[in-house]
Amino acid sequence: MNTPTAEESAFAIQAALEAAAWAPSVHNSQPWSFAVSGDEISLRADADRKLCFSDPGGRQLLISCGAALFNLRTALRLQGYEPVVRVRPDPDRPALLATVRLGERATPDKHTKALAAEIERHRTHRGAFTDLPVPDRLVEALVQQAAAEGARLTPVRAPETVRVVATLTEAAQNVQSQDRVLSLEVIRWARPPGSARKDSVPADAYPAEPAQTDPQFAQRDYAWRHDWGTPADRGEATSTGVVALLTTTGDGREDWIATGQALQRTLLHASAHGVSAAFHTQALEMHHLREFVREELCSGAYPQMIMRLGITFNAKGAVRRPLSDLVD
Ligand SMILES: Cc1cc2nc3c(=O)[nH]c(=O)nc-3n(C[C@H](O)[C@H](O)[C@H](O)COP(=O)(O)O)c2cc1C
Incomplete structure (x- = not known):
């Protein structure tokens, strides 16, 4: 496939950010922020949203951000780009959790499409389930x-x-x-x-x-x-x-x-x-x-x-x- 135009990359990045925002997070604290530079998205931990008493080490905060990272990757795949991910790319910047760049063009497979379709639809359940079995x-x-x-x-x-x-x-x-x-x-x-x-x-x-x-x-x-x-x-x-x-x-x-x-x-x-x-x-x-x-x-x-x-x-x-x- 051809190299994307600036407009095409911007569209894909916007879609990826929107998907990332839908990730589950502890208490729906959404403890993340993003920065975009060219065709690269930086995912950062937002320490102001950390649970200082129940999660002082930031374990659940980083799990939440990891979920956002998966959404970023999936949305970019859906847009036809293989994401190039670097986790914790700079040891001197601990809040920088990952960078995700638009890589090679690739047609999204069926599984990617199925996962991407659930990003906004998925909800956390609280309470009992029906008696229908999980296969x-x-x-x-x-x-x-x-x-x-x-x-x-x-x-x-x-x-x-x-x-x-x-x-x-x-x-x-x-x-x-x-x-x-x-x-x-x-x-x-x-x-x-x-x-x-x-x-x-x-x-x-x-x-x-x-x-x-x-x-x-x-x-x-x-x-x-x-x-x-x-x-x-x-x-x-x-x-x-x-x-x-x-x-x-x-x-x-x-x-x-x-x-x-x-x-x-x-x-x-x-x-x-x-x-x-x-x-x-x-x-x-x-x-x-x-x-x-x-x-x-x-x-x-x-x-x-x-x-x-x-x-x-x-x-x-x-x-x-x-x-x-x-x-x-
Ligand atoms: C690391 C982590 C821990 C969570 N722990 C709980 C929990 O103990 N109890 C609970 O009801 N929900 C828990 N959740 C679910 C969040 O409350 C939920 O993702 C958030 O409220 C957003 O709602 P949604 O997933 O329905 O969009 C947790 C989610 C994450 C990512």
Whole structure:
């Protein structure tokens, strides 16, 4: 194919930035910013949006940014460019997480098109799933999607182990809800009904009452003493879904960025097959509990995300900041 004109590159870059903005992020904090120079996009961590108490090392911040990086790559592929990515290209600029340049022209394949179609459509689920099963073949495909980005997705099949994960989640949630500072941090990222904010978790994105599943997975307390949340699904949704752990062999900044890319690739593939994810990362924010999960449930690998996968017809709205807020 021909070398792109300046207009063609600008169009592709704009599409990539719009896609990046739709990435999932912890508490919808959207902790990223972008700069464009010629045909290169720089992805930077926005430290002002870090969760200083529950994520002091920035692990979840970098996972979120890794998800944005995967969207950038996918959108450029959809536009017909092979992305040229350098992760942490300059050790003297730790906030610069990656650069992505428009590479060779290439026709997007079917899988790229399928993933790209889910970028804006995908939503985080909170609550129970329907009893419709997630096919084993799809779970196997999700394991491969995560592996292709350098992370490991492990479905937790034994009911007693699922119960352990649920218990750890509840313990972490109980500790955090009694800690004033940690509670305030969650409240900061909870959006009251009617608010015009373009970040944080909206009040209609979680059920008002805890989901009745067995075992029950504790939900983050975004409503905090308010009468927020959507009315519980009556009847249909009672399933926990498939519990899965996303792990990496290392636990450095590159591993966290890789986790984010693996997470987003897995979520988009799942979404293309009608499967949603719910996250319960509370236990991974507490050092001792994370170590316990690592040693007892992950054979020494570093747990990065705890999720449930399942089928729901209850998709909620989502908000993102406009590009003018994100691009220097
Ligand atoms: C690193 C990370 C951790 C997250 N942890 C949780 C969590 O513990 N509980 C939860 O309900 N959602 C969690 N989420 C989901 C975000 O809240 C969600 O992506 C964000 O609110 C945007 O909503 P959307 O994905 O529906 O567009 C997490 C997302 C990421 C990337």
